[in-house]
Amino acid sequence: SIVVDGNDAIAMYLAAKEARAWAVAGNGPVVIEALTNRLEPHSTAGDDPLRYRSQEGLDAWWAKEPLLRMRTYLTEKGIWDDAQEEAYIAELDARIDADIKKANNVEKQKISSFLKNTLEVPSQVMAEQIAKFESEGK
Known part of the structure; x- marks a missing residue:
């Protein structure tokens, strides 16, 4: 080991x-x-x-902290600098914003589709719920 x-x-x-x-x-x-x-805390629900x-x-x-250590190492070696970091962060921010817009435009999943994909073999109760939601177009 x-x-x-x-x-x-x-x-x-x-x-x-x-x-x-x-x-x-x-x-x-x-x-x-x-x-x-x-x-960081286990959760944001009051864990101190x-x-x-x-x-x-x-x-x-x-x-x-790993990212700060790597940043320090690369900066000391002359491989990384503040200008590169600012440009990289701006690029990532733009990509994240584009991906959020894309995700927000995805058609919402129907409840019946979600339930169908929850269990390989749904229980009788769930099968009835799926049929009900499908009949309602949900």
Whole structure:
């Protein structure tokens, strides 16, 4: 097995590459244990992680946040800069906006179609509901 910093994209790549080489060579399976930590609450429904973890511990993990680490690395190597990032974010924003508009124009699924695709074999009650919705054009 391989233990690796799960917040280090390059270390993760190298670990996966090593594990693949090992497995392809016929040495058997490999477990990659990626050490990481959840940075945000479990949900937005009132979960306050500071009830069960310290702010210092959370700050320490934020210092290891993968995207910020990769950005710092690429910037220090001269591969990435603020202008590239701004252009990339603008491109992504435009693509997201276009995809949202496209999704908003998709015809809404009929309830009967949704129910038909819920179970391979619907129960008698669900079959009756499907028939009812189909008769109503829903």
